[in-house]
Amino acid sequence: MERIVIDPITRLEGHGKITIFLNEEGDVANTYFQIPELRGFERFCVGRPVEEMPLLTNRICGVCPEAHHMAAAKAADAVYHVDPPPTAKKLRELLYSGFYFTDHTTHFYALGGPDFVMGPSAPVAERNILGVIHKVGLEIGGKVIQARKYGHRIVEIIGGRKVHPCTSIPGGLTKGITEQERQEIEQIGRWGIDFAQFSLQLFNDIVLGNPEYVELILGDIYTHRTYSIGLVDEYNKVNFYDGKVSVVAPDGERIGKYAPNEYTDWIEEHVEPWTYLKFPYLKKVGWKGFVDGKDSGVYFATPLSRLNAADGMATPLAQEHYEKFYATLGGKPVHQRLTIHWARLIELLYAAERIVQLAADPEITSNNFHAVPTATPTEGVGIVEAPRGTLTHHYKTDERGILTEVNLIVGTTNNYAPITMSIKKASSSLIKKGTVITEGLLNMVEMAFRAYDPCFGCATHSLVGQMPLEITIQDADGQILDVLKQNC
């Protein structure tokens, strides 16, 4: 059996390793996607006051600290049985919309976009954000940087500092915003609407206007028919901050919605011997292995699944694009995973519109941004939509609010099973007997998981010390036939 390993040894945000085993004929026999798990977070938290969790958990991950901050704050509200005033909820959602705006922009232009803007097989030296900026122009590059800055600015105004906000506490926030800050945020939101529409137009021109890309997107290589989940509001519209988690079957039937404190009735975790990370699945459907279909409990949690799980968007321009999305792709739900990139841009537009909506809300500058908790703390669950999937925090405390149990299901973990399946399908489709393994080909395998915007859950930044990409091909006796290394 031959073995191909894609092993990006990097410490920037954790690293994953893809191993592709070939059979005697040279076809793909199996694939394994392994993620190193950071250990001991629960042990680290137990014994600490629950109100520290919004600050502690935003250190788990360098990519989405704002998401952990919000999920932790909501879980702490639930532990203390306190309902934050409307102004606090709106301010938190406003902060969160600013975060989404930055995060989705970064993914499209820096990570997922290069595959389409530059092409999946473009020279590796060009297939990155720098290549994108060269191709689309410096002026647009400037807008991308501006978009990141504006999103960060909203987080800073409401969250007290950029990237790692610190103002959410049980019952609300430690501060409100002034009228001047409100105006600044609203103006940023209006700029953001233009930028998001521009980004959707860019996607339309460069991707949808290219028959080769459309074929790639709509082809079977990147298609999986699994369940979709996503947070929705009371009208079943997409919401990033609050609501219930809607669960929609591969045929489009909504099989139910669960509130945060009901998550253990819906989600269970499967264990495999080859990885420490667990595979969440829908308990009511059951684990049937890494397979598609209505009988398999595998689900995904991404921008696309959020659109599939909802009945629409809560803002007018995003709703227009939502309708166009499904009209173009043949109705709901959509299963072609590369369309996650398109869905992400629709969410980018929604985030910008939501910023304007919330900033224009008369209550947003109210001083009533905190309700003092008075009940005895016990247990609580908080759920938000992280950009890369539903994020669940579950805490139990003693009567003093000291943590006794902590459980987190983070965004990418939801997608571990479908990512594994997507990698296997892409590998099996692309690597056949006699296939010459090229960087471009392996990139097309990587595209299978990159669409999910995976975050491997760590915020370490130790400098890279080893070769980041290595592909090893071994024969059935374990003898190395070929080694392909890349300085990426």
Add this chain to the structure above:
Amino acid sequence: MAEILANGGWDLIDGQSSIRPPVLIIGLGNPILGDDGIGWRVVEQIAGYLQPSPVNEIIFPLTSSLPSGLQVEVDCLAVGGLALMERLIGYERVIIVDALSTRANSPGAITQALLSDLPDRAFGHLCSAHDTTLQNALKVGKEMGAKLPGEIIIVGIEAAQIYDFSTELTPELLDSIPRAVELVMELINDIP
């Protein structure tokens, strides 16, 4: 907004004024992930030298003057790629203290290098799950006209344990702190 947009962006990237001290010292890493917090611990001690006060009373970023009159800013960060590049805008020299994972050196070993001398792993997707490398981000920033430091020095300390959540450092890393602090102080004192 018109005024904000008219400024064109870069000087407003971190919401501060465009006038910066010439030197920025950053402790980089995750303070709750074992040895990955070494950069913070070193820089907290440096901040204590620059502005004598208990560590828990220091508010970052901290700006201070050396006896030579040189203005130095000190900060602790847990960001990488584009966000880190954006934080470096406007400074002439930057020193980054970070955990290093070469697996070639013994834990606590200190390495000093110019970022420009380190392997450029800028191109390729797998460098990061979600962002780009600092080197690539710096290229983006320069292309976009950002004023970025002419010199970025990396002080790397070989880590032993960076996968278990903890605020404790392994003993070898703890022992390395005075040496790392001394090295960084020498570096900034040597700046003309």
